[in-house]
Amino acid sequence: MLAYIIRRLGQSILVMAAVSLISFSLFNFVGDPVNNMVGQEATREDRLRIRENLGLDDPIIVQYVRFVGNAVRGEFGLSYRVRRPVDELIKERLPATLELVAVSAVIALILGIGAGVYTGIRRDGWLSKTILSSSLVGVSLPTFIIGIALIYLFAVTLRWLPSSGRAGLVEIGWWKTSFLSVDGWRSIILPALTLSLFQLTMILRLVRSEMLEVMQTDYIKFARARGLSERSINFVHALKNTLVPVITIIGINIGGLIAFSVITETVFQWPGTGLMFIQAVDFADVPIMAAYLCFVALVFVVVNLIVDLLYVFIDPRIRMAGR
Amino acid sequence: MSELLEIENLDVDFLTRRGNIHAAKSVSLQVAAGEVLGLVGESGAGKSTIGNAVIDLLESPGQITAGSIRFKGDELRGKTEDQMRRIRGDQIGMIFQDPQTSLNPLLRIGEQLIETIRKTKGIGQSEAEKSAEELLESVGITEARARLRSYPHQFSGGMRQRVVIALALAGDPDLIIADEPTTALDVSVQAQILDLIRGLCKSRNLGVIIVTHDIGVIANIADRVAVMYSGNIVETGDVRQILGNPQHEYTKSLIAAVPRPDKRLHRFNSVDYIDGSGDAADTLNRIDINTHWLGQQSQLQQTPATFNKDAPAIEVRDLCLAFKLQGAILKRNRRMLQAVDRVSFSIAQGESFGLVGESGSGKSTVARLIAGLHKPDSGSVEIVGQSVLGDQKDPRIKAARLNLQMIFQDPYSSLNGRLRVLDIVAEPIRFYKQSDNEKHTRRLVHDLLEHVGLGKDAALRYPHEFSGGQRQRISIARALASRPRILICDEPTSALDVSIQAQILNLLKDLQDELGLTLLFISHDLPVIRQMCDRVAVMRNGSICEIANAEALFTNPQHEYSRHLLELMPRMDVIGAAL
Known part of the structure; x- marks a missing residue:
């Protein structure tokens, strides 16, 4: 068991090393860092001096080690554009994105699993068919169209919810949360719903097909033949067996949620890391891009590590094999 | 002897787009308490359909179109799903073919047993635990208490089939329907499982229906035999009479096709009764x-x-x-x-x-x-x-x-x-x-x-x-x-x-x-x-x-x-x- 965790951890570190190499190379390949920092009128000598001060003349391996050393401590240098430390900027923006992703993940999980189980059991009911066909909207329409449609409906026509921005913030230390005020909740609902729709559909369809498959197995038939109640068969015997593949997909998708949040945050002007990244790309703000890359990779790695550990928790066969 | 289960003129149809498939045609069977009935036939003969029809678990689109199924004199057809659920497990237990797949791989043996015992007997957790332990012992699993905490994949095939039998017995049923219970097992394990089923039948005075394609299994365990061919029961009778002196042409050719363990024949007698697949060569x-x-x-x-x-x-x-x-x-x-x-x-x-x-x-x-x-x-x-x-x-x-x-x-x-x-x-x-x-x-x-x-x-x-x-x-x-x-x-x-x-x-x-x-x-x-x-x-x-x-x-x-x-x-x- 311990060996299994250590092996997974080792793999995670390997992935992070590869990603850090890519983000490090951004500095060297996306424009000349000195040009990005100094104005038009800087002299040749100035440029050389800055190069030396920044350590850009050191061997590439030394620079990389220095970069990793700083990155581990969360330091990615100054943003070219706003001249503030990148880690500070990310720290400012992070709560917005994490809260958005958390709310949309919860929506996607609850509705996705619930509707998936329902449509898997009542395969031919009219409600199942309605859910299935309307869920196609979730995958076939791009996020920004859904976002704009929701804004049009709820903010412009019905005027129930705000159209954009992040209002009603309450500060807890450095973390600004939307969860503690009505306005905060009102402003998070639309972007969270938009972001969750795609994931919701994926989870729904996956749970449904897994349920259909599990319901055909001998052990479900045997459970029926022992006279167990429908509720126990559906939610104890069947659902647990659908979870392993579902959790795999969720693991990959939580990372996807953060990546997709770039678009949603743009549509709703949500002040999260995704919006910051888009702005950084516009200005070729390499330190922010590099930091964002590392950050997203870290999220992916951590989530997948948790997923791997969850497998072990759910499926005893993996537990034994891992020993 | 009063009959435990009486099936009379049972018809089971599968309505498909290509037409109506008669899986069982006017089938009549009786099983008494303390008796093992062998239901033998080849694949597609409709023998599993009979077992599923009795406990009302026919797979869609199968349905019973005629006949009656009386269990202890009580008609089972027309019972509601709720009433049937109380009969399943409680009165009639099922054993399936493949012990690898009939246990839920993610739940401990104990959880599955205790859940079934609690449901069928309506008793508390600690009592159910004790009775689960006794049940495992009665099917020949040693160190039952520790084994309750094991998962199915930690058992060998034969042991799993014992667990499946324990699960089928959990509600103290009077009738057991075993659908090819030993087909997936090795010979030595097969013999043990058959002994176990036969022993349980006699000691608990159970009625047992063994559904199988294997004449050898029938010869070893059954008291009476019913031979099925394409939805019909072609012959019923005492095991010695059916295997030793078959009357129907199909039974004769079926038995002639069984490889003889006792002497070598140059060729098998031709088995041309089977429609369209005779010695076409x-x-x-x-x-x-x-x-x-x-x-x-x-x-x-x-x-x-x-x-x-x-x-x-x-x-x-x-x-x-x-x-x-x-x-x-x-x-x-x-x-x-x-x-x-x-x-x-x-x-x-x-x-x-x-x-x-x-x-x-x-x-x-x-x-x-x-x-x-x-x-x-x-x-x-x-x-x-x-x-x-x-x-x-x-x-x-x-x-x-x-x-x-x-x-x-x-x-x-x-x-x-x-x-x-x-x-x-x-x-x-x-x-x-x-x-x-x-x-x-x-x-x-x-x-x-x-x-x-x-x-x-x-x-x-x-x-x-x-x-x-x-x-x-x-x-x-x-x-x-x-x-x-x-x-x-x-x-x-x-x-x-x-x-x-x-x-x-x-x-x-x-x-x-x-x-x-x-x-x-x-x-x-x-x-x-x-x-x-x-x-x-x-x-x-x-x-x-x-x-x-x-x-x-x-x-x-x-x-x-x-x-x-x-x-x-x-x-x-x-x-x-x-x-």
């Missing part, structure tokens, strides 16, 4: 082996350097192969399974040699080593006097390998479903360039298909259009297409019904006679081995216990394990008395 044009391509040797095989008429067909010496169970960098940490352990034998040309053993004994691995599908760790393999280990591109090795072909167990997965039968059978001919041109190849394929009893129309169809037995004929045609002198048959009939098995075994015997083939015949089924083989090697845990002439082995086994296996063989004296 008789009506087709069989080719004259003396003049036909199939009877002649190819250029490649005739090269004197590679072909020695006096050499043994197959000779293996000190063959060893270990599989890695768990890898590790350090050699001492690796866990290895010695699948084949110093196996040596020699098969003369034209001989049929049997390799028998239980699952996991390494018999299939030996076949694969000879066929070159695995590489041995050490030892030697010679085919017609030529060592075939080493560089596989060596023309001498290629020529030697051309002499050998393999027929696999599963007729469903051993044929490529995307190719026409023509291309499947033609593949070896094309690969070894055995024909002059494409037209010739086609004619050869047609001849081969006719020779194995399929007819040349089969060439243009795809494998999925054929039944299991027909597919096995395609496999045989494909094997013959390279004009081999040696056939390795790895459990060629264990996935087939007994009458189809008899046909395929007859075909193999005929081919052997005509072509002088050498057979390496692998099976777990002793009676089949007795019918097919001149000499037999008994394998266990990767090594050979005993090699003997078949007759000597069956009458006077030397090794303890051989004796053990023979004792477990289903007794068929009831049949022997009559035929």
Whole structure:
């Protein structure tokens, strides 16, 4: 068991090393860092001096080690554009994105699993068919169209919810949360719903097909033949067996949620890391891009590590094999 | 004697788009308490349908259209789902075929047992735990308390089937319906499970219905037998009367097709009662082996350097192969399974040699080593006097390998479903360039298909259009297409019904006679081995216990394990008395 965790951890570190190499190379390949920092009128000598001060003349391996050393401590240098430390900027923006992703993940999980189980059991009911066909909207329409449609409906026509921005913030230390005020909740609902729709559909369809498959197995038939109640068969015997593949997909998708949040945050002007990244790309703000890359990779790695550990928790066969 | 279950004139229909399939036609059966009824028939006869109909778990779109099912005098038809749920488990228990799949893999044995006990008896957790423990002990599982905390995958197949039986007994039912309860198990485990079921039947005064295709199981356990054929019960009666003195034509041909453990017959009696699948070969044009391509040797095989008429067909010496169970960098940490352990034998040309053993004994691995599908760790393999280990591109090795072909167990997965039968059978001919041109190849394929009893129309169809037995004929045609002198048959009939098995075994015997083939015949089924083989090697845990002439082995086994296996063989004296 311990060996299994250590092996997974080792793999995670390997992935992070590869990603850090890519983000490090951004500095060297996306424009000349000195040009990005100094104005038009800087002299040749100035440029050389800055190069030396920044350590850009050191061997590439030394620079990389220095970069990793700083990155581990969360330091990615100054943003070219706003001249503030990148880690500070990310720290400012992070709560917005994490809260958005958390709310949309919860929506996607609850509705996705619930509707998936329902449509898997009542395969031919009219409600199942309605859910299935309307869920196609979730995958076939791009996020920004859904976002704009929701804004049009709820903010412009019905005027129930705000159209954009992040209002009603309450500060807890450095973390600004939307969860503690009505306005905060009102402003998070639309972007969270938009972001969750795609994931919701994926989870729904996956749970449904897994349920259909599990319901055909001998052990479900045997459970029926022992006279167990429908509720126990559906939610104890069947659902647990659908979870392993579902959790795999969720693991990959939580990372996807953060990546997709770039678009949603743009549509709703949500002040999260995704919006910051888009702005950084516009200005070729390499330190922010590099930091964002590392950050997203870290999220992916951590989530997948948790997923791997969850497998072990759910499926005893993996537990034994891992020993 | 008052009947526990009475089925009268039961009709079960499956309404499909292609029309109405009558799975059961006017079936009548009775089971009394303390009695084992065997329901026997081949696949598709509708025997499982009866069991499912009794507990109202017919798979959609199946439905009961007529008749009555009375349990303890109470009509079951027309009961609501809620009422039926109280009868399932509580009054009628089910045991399914495959213990690997009938337990939920993610729940502990204890959880599954306790849940069922609590539901059926309505008692509390701690009481249920105690009764779960007793139940496990009563089906012969030791250290029951600790085993309650195990997951299904930690049990062997036989142990799992015991757990399944415990689950079926959890609600103290009066009737048990066991659907092929031992088909997925090894012979020795099968005997134990049958003993257990029979013992429980007598000690608890249960009514038991055993649904099976296996006459051997019926002979060992049943008091009475009902024979089913395409939805009808053709004959019912006492086990001795049915097996010893069958009245109906179908029962007669079914019993004639069962391989006899007690004496060797040259051929199985023809089993032509079965519609449309009789010994079709008789009506087709069989080719004259003396003049036909199939009877002649190819250029490649005739090269004197590679072909020695006096050499043994197959000779293996000190063959060893270990599989890695768990890898590790350090050699001492690796866990290895010695699948084949110093196996040596020699098969003369034209001989049929049997390799028998239980699952996991390494018999299939030996076949694969000879066929070159695995590489041995050490030892030697010679085919017609030529060592075939080493560089596989060596023309001498290629020529030697051309002499050998393999027929696999599963007729469903051993044929490529995307190719026409023509291309499947033609593949070896094309690969070894055995024909002059494409037209010739086609004619050869047609001849081969006719020779194995399929007819040349089969060439243009795809494998999925054929039944299991027909597919096995395609496999045989494909094997013959390279004009081999040696056939390795790895459990060629264990996935087939007994009458189809008899046909395929007859075909193999005929081919052997005509072509002088050498057979390496692998099976777990002793009676089949007795019918097919001149000499037999008994394998266990990767090594050979005993090699003997078949007759000597069956009458006077030397090794303890051989004796053990023979004792477990289903007794068929009831049949022997009559035929």
